[in-house]
Amino acid sequence: MAAMQDAIREEMNEIPEAAPDRPVVRYRDIRKSFGDFEVLKGLDLDVKQGEKITIIGPSGSGKTTIIRMLMTLEEPTSGVIEVDGEPLWHQEVKGELVPAGEKHLRKVRGKIGMVFQQYNLFPHMTILKNVTEAPVHVLGMSKKEAKEKALAMLEKVGLKDHVHKYPIQLSGGQQQRVAIARALVMEPKVMLFDEVTSALDPELVGEVLGVIKDIAHTTNMTMILVTHEMDFAREISDRVVFIDKGKIVEQGRPEQVLENPKTERLNSFLRRFR
Ligand code: ADP
Secondary structure (H helix, E strand, O other), rough: OOOHHHHHHHHHHHHHHHOOOEEEEEEEEEEEEEEOOOEEEEEEEEEEEOEEEEEEEOOOHHHHHHHHHHOOOOOOOOOEEEEEOOOOOOOEEEOOOEEEHHHHHHHOOOOOEOOOOOOOOOOOOOHHHHHHHHHHHHHOOOOHHHHHHHHHHHHOOOHHHHOOOOHHHHEEEHHHHHHHOOOHHHOOOOOEEEOOOOOOOOOHHHHHHHHHHHHHHHHOOOOEEOOHHHHHHHHHEEEEEEOOOOOEEEEEEEEEEHHHHHHHHHHHHHHHOO
């Protein structure tokens, strides 16, 4: 009987798997507090396969926390996050959701790639080694295959001629492009970009945004970005989400959200960029 129930459950789990419009990322009633301070106050957000969404909002409004929870770097205080139909911070045991074990977290985390503000490359490894390290040691890919993939990714981000250099020999913009290649080589289902140009000198911002734009326009990868670059957000996003004080205040097509804000809160936020 139990085996049959498991089989039915397994089969039921597969139905959403096949549904084309099922969101690849889903946040349901997410609350997150740090001590007494509630950063997120009941966040609901669905992101569809292939969708590119940009999260904008004032500093401290909870944007990074949204992304870090998906990367399993922060645990929500309550609510459910699903990736690809599977709960992230929970796992189903005998039909009940219980806190996820490390194995489950690792499995779901494998579907997510992230590029941070600080690129944190391994300083003692060449660029090529920086990019092949995780596919070989985390995914168990052969060295030959990892090298082929890494070279293809490094070419995509315009660094073909620098693969045998060390991070210190590259500019900040080039290092950030290595970090992008390093995340892409893992072929994640969802890529997260958290203010990836904030730490760069202004003249290096364009080359990094250009690479991300290229990825957005040429792949079907689901992307969630946090940025203060409004022109970039307009060009790249299927949807812009404005968050303030831990809640989504407005969301929609970039031209609608960025050019015709409905609320005074968004209007006054956008005025800072005009
Ligand atoms: P944003 O990305 O919109 O600037 P964050 O998500 O980084 O906002 O942070 C939202 C709020 O949560 C900020 O006030 C920040 O200080 C606080 N916060 C974030 N992470 C932590 C943490 N690990 N411990 C305590 N407070 C935190």
